[in-house]
Amino acid sequence: MNTDTKHNASHAEGPGVLDWHKSSYSSGDTGNCVEVATAPASTHIRDSKDTTIAPVIVGNPAWAAFLNMVEG
Template structure:
């Protein structure tokens, strides 16, 4: 998968927590990519958009 040119972003809740963040690229058709912000050249996990929304939805405080 070619990830050149994707827009990576950190959570608005990361607040500089010592670099313990993930970055998400959700500007690609049909896939959401996730990586460790401390290792941008490292492995990337990919998810179907529906699976990512379900995952993030479970993390949100109720």
């Protein structure tokens, strides 16, 4: 994954800057692009083509379980 953008974050973990990474599986051809940023207790997921939409925020254990499931 490559660093794409930084975004100010105000959420339960406090203000800070998130370092967003575009998925290596994202393709400009299909319009299916996802970015992920991690914080100490959560993972933030957003549509890289419309960063004005609020990201989905999940706990790090839930994100790890998701990755384990899809990576099989």
